[in-house]
Amino acid sequence: MSTIFGIPPQALxxxxxxxxxxxxxxxxxxxxxxxxxxxxxxxNFAHGALYMLGAFVAWLLLTxxxxxxxxxxxxxxxxxxxxxxxxxxxxxxxxxxxDHLYGLLLTFGLALIVxxxxxxxxxxxxxxxxxxxxxxxxxxxxxxxxPNYRGWVVVASLVVCLAxxxxxxxxxxxxxxxxxxxxxxxxQAFGINVPLMxxxxxxxxxxxxxxxxxxxxPIYQVSPLMGSNLIIVVFAVVVIGGMGSILGAVLTGxxxxxxxxLTKVFYPEASNIVVFxxxxxxxxxxxxxxxxxxx
Amino acid sequence: xxxxLLAGAALAALAVGSAQAQQGKISGDVVKIGVLNDRSxxxxxxxxxxxxxxxxxxxxxxxxxxxxxxxxxxxxDHQNKPDIGSNLSREWIDRDGVDVIVDVPNSGVAxxxxxxxxxxxxxxxxxxxxxxxxxGDACSPTxxxxxxxxxxxxxxxxxxIVKEGGKSWFFLTADYAFGHxxxxxxxxxxxxxxxxxxxxxxxxxxxxxxSSFLLQAQSSGAQVIGLANAGGDTITSIKQASEFxxxxxxxxxxxxxxxxxxxVHALGLQVAQDLVLTTGxxxxxxxxxxxxxxxxxxKTGKMPTMVQAxxxxxxxxxxxxxxxxxxxxxxxxxxxMKEMPVNDMFAxxxxxxxxxxxxxxxxxxxxxxxxxxxxxxxxxEIIRTIxxxxxxxxxxxxxxxxxx
Numbered sequence: 104m105s106t107i108f109g110i111p112p113q114a115l116x117x118x119x120x121x122x123x124x125x126x127x128x129x130x131x132x133x134x135x136x137x138x139x140x141x142x143x144x145x146x147n148f149a150h151g152a153l154y155m156l157g158a159f160v161a162w163l164l165l166t167x168x169x170x171x172x173x174x175x176x177x178x179x180x181x182x183x184x185x186x187x188x189x190x191x192x193x194x195x196x197x198x199x200x201x202d203h204l205y206g207l208l209l210t211f212g213l214a215l216i217v218x219x220x221x222x223x224x225x226x227x228x229x230x231x232x233x234x235x236x237x238x239x240x241x242x243x244x245x246x247x248x249x250p251n252y253r254g255w256v257v258v259a260s261l262v263v264c265l266a267x268x269x270x271x272x273x274x275x276x277x278x279x280x281x282x283x284x285x286x287x288x289x290x291q292a293f294g295i296n297v298p299l300m301x302x303x304x305x306x307x308x309x310x311x312x313x314x315x316x317x318x319x320x321p322i323y324q325v326s327p328l329m330g331s332n333l334i335i336v337v338f339a340v341v342v343i344g345g346m347g348s349i350l351g352a353v354l355t356g357x358x359x360x361x362x363x364x365l366t367k368v369f370y371p372e373a374s375n376i377v378v379f380x381x382x383x384x385x386x387x388x389x390x391x392x393x394x395x396x397x398x
Numbered sequence: 399x400x401x402x403l404l405a406g407a408a409l410a411a412l413a414v415g416s417a418q419a420q421q422g423k424i425s426g427d428v429v430k431i432g433v434l435n436d437r438s439x440x441x442x443x444x445x446x447x448x449x450x451x452x453x454x455x456x457x458x459x460x461x462x463x464x465x466x467x468x469x470x471x472x473x474x475d476h477q478n479k480p481d482i483g484s485n486l487s488r489e490w491i492d493r494d495g496v497d498v499i500v501d502v503p504n505s506g507v508a509x510x511x512x513x514x515x516x517x518x519x520x521x522x523x524x525x526x527x528x529x530x531x532x533x534g535d536a537c538s539p540t541x542x543x544x545x546x547x548x549x550x551x552x553x554x555x556x557x558x559i560v561k562e563g564g565k566s567w568f569f570l571t572a573d574y575a576f577g578h579x580x581x582x583x584x585x586x587x588x589x590x591x592x593x594x595x596x597x598x599x600x601x602x603x604x605x606x607x608x609s610s611f612l613l614q615a616q617s618s619g620a621q622v623i624g625l626a627n628a629g630g631d632t633i634t635s636i637k638q639a640s641e642f643x644x645x646x647x648x649x650x651x652x653x654x655x656x657x658x659x660x661x662v663h664a665l666g667l668q669v670a671q672d673l674v675l676t677t678g679x680x681x682x683x684x685x686x687x688x689x690x691x692x693x694x695x696x697k698t699g700k701m702p703t704m705v706q707a708x709x710x711x712x713x714x715x716x717x718x719x720x721x722x723x724x725x726x727x728x729x730x731x732x733x734x735m736k737e738m739p740v741n742d743m744f745a746x747x748x749x750x751x752x753x754x755x756x757x758x759x760x761x762x763x764x765x766x767x768x769x770x771x772x773x774x775x776x777x778x779e780i781i782r783t784i785x786x787x788x789x790x791x792x793x794x795x796x797x798x799x800x801x802x
Contacts, residue, residue, distance in 0.1 A: 111617075114613070114614070114617050117613050117617075118610055118613065121607075121609050121610050121613065122610075124609075125607050222438065222442075226442065226443045226660075227438070227439065227440060227442040227443050227446075227630065228443040228629070228630065228633060228660050228661065228663070228664035229630070229633065229664050230664070231637070231664065231665060231666040231668075231669065233668075234641070241642070241643055247613060248616075248642055248643050250641050250642055250643070252641070253609075253641075322607075322637075322638070322641065323606060323607075323634060323637075324630070324633055324634065324637065324664060326630070328439070328440065328630070329606075332604065332606050333606060364610055367610035367611065368610065368614065371573075371599050371600055371601055371602075371610075371611065372573050372600050372602065374601075374602060374605075374610075375602040375604075375605065
């Protein structure tokens with residue numbers, strides 16, 4: 104059989120597909136971060152904790168109330184979004200006049216509190232969450248066995264990312280949003296309720312994290328650590344893509360997922376640092392990120 | 399008459415004097431036990447606070463005092479980082495007068511702490527770490543390896559699976575001291591039993607997605623995929639192996655080389671059923687183990703893992719040795735511990751080799767099907783008792799250079 108760099112091409116396709124699946128999570132999470140940073144100028148370190156919260160809400164709905172996956176897909180992001188709105192109204196909104204650093208520290212502290220609380224009550228090994236019946240099993244693609252659920256994750260994440268991009272770049276509401284990012288005072292002078300828009304944006308951004316959490320629940324254990332394991336990589340994704348760039352965050356998310364997948368084949372030992380190596384290189388060559396603009 | 403009186407008085411004085419001398423031999427007038435482990439990361443459930451609870455239970459059983467001096471238990475989180483672990487243990491020994499360090503999962507951290515305790519002549523009771531090097535080339539006169547080690551896991555699970563016909567192996571290995579040693583030890587046992595190793599892939603510690611590695615294992619065509627990892631990593635890899643249908647096809651079998659009760663609890667029987675594993679302890683084996691475990695469960699809400707039960711057993715033995723030696727001086731107590739057999743709810747007639755290996759029976763278990771389990775924590779069926787001498791390496795085999 105012919106090989107590419109010593110790997111059969113079929114195995115390579117499999118690995119690329121897996122990379123794409125992991126990239127879907129990176130994309131969903133970095134999208135939320137980018138939306139929040141673009142609008143609020145807040146580096147939301149609580150994003151990982153809110154992703155974990157989404158997964159836990161789904162798990163709690165299932166075990167406490169018997170509410171299944173599909174409803175959780177709708178309800179968990181709503182709960183997480185509502186939690187985000189409360190955070191924004193009571194805490195974050197007091198920090199907008201201060202340096203970025205304060206928002207970062209506040210959200211980092213919140214993340215530690217939320218994670219610590221869940222760790223205290225549920226331990227670190229996590230809780231099992233079953234794959235919904237409709238998506239059990241898988242397809243034999245010839246070069247690999249693709250679990251139906253993983254396929255669904257890619258589709259769902261692509262749809263959400265595209266819809267978000269469309270809403271922000273191509274609709275009137277998105278235009279207001281972008282305008283308010285550029286010059287909030289002027290936009291407010293036109294009679295648009297900018298504080299409300301900011302709150303809604305934060306709520307939406309963290310709801311995306313909650314959604315990613317529900318999508319992740321059947322693949323990973325629902326564990327208090329799931330967010331902190333992922334968040335640093337996602338931050339690297341956002342930095343590489345360019346802070347605040349929505350398209351950049353999404354494309355970089357998928358791209359780095361693919362790259363990480365390839366590393367797992369050619370040099371597995373480095374698979375958890377490859378993203379950071381790329382980040383360092385990108386920062387050296389293009390400090391604003393691949394898709395960012397200099398401010 | 400007067401002479402006899404004088405002699406009697408002298409004898410009495412001698413007796414009092416020696417009793418005082420004995421009492422004076424507890425350093426700092428307190429026996430301080432330091433439980434050092436992962437309290438927040440992927441290994442926190444298999445040891446963590448549970449190990450500290452188990453140690454406190456051992457202390458309570460002797461009334462919180464030894465040779466008339468109080469016993470104190472402290473604990474800390476080494477975050478799975480060898481540098482933090484060795485710094486903490488140095489601080490504990492030098493500044494806080496800690497007399498014994500307990501647990502220390504993660505072989506990487508344990509190897510670092512072993513160097514510190516060797517230098518300071520402090521007793522080190524290892525439960526969580528797995529690598530057999532701790533009683534091999536890295537052995538120490540005051541180091542004790544208690545609950546299990548990589549060699550026992552390899553003998554138990556490795557040989558059993560080869561005997562069942564799993565001849566060709568592929569390893570999915572955690573990329574640090576523990577994983578490497580478990581892979582090496584298991585590969586040796588597999589080859590000894592007539593099997594072959596077709597390959598291995600090294601995954602970083604605390605990996606979120608194992609599917610890529612599992613796929614490589616699948617395409618290797620090996621009959622058995624040996625998981626040389628632990629805790630959260632094992633849970634994730636087993637869960638994802640089931641998702642990718644690795645085992646359903648019937649061509650490949652998953653061998654969890656180190657599986658704790660807490661892992662099975664987290665996975666659920668639906669996913670974990672029929673896994674074969676080796677353990678040093680299971681709560682539901684006899685009345686003594688059940689009684690102790692129920693007491694532990696009342697405090698923590700969970701049944702103990704072998705690491706937590708071993709923490710109890712080793713501290714109990716350590717306190718007995720202090721009582722017998724009349725001092726808490728490290729090397730003296732270590733010698734005493736090696737003289738005495740270990741007899742408690744954890745081990746029957748356990749013996750300690752000169753390299754610090756506590757030799758006791760190990761158990762080969764199969765995870766029950768959901769239909770066989772009577773409820774939470776009813777997870778294992780013990781299918782074989784592996785005699786201690788078979789499970790663990792002899793002093794000569796271990797490669798330890800200590801006299802003995």
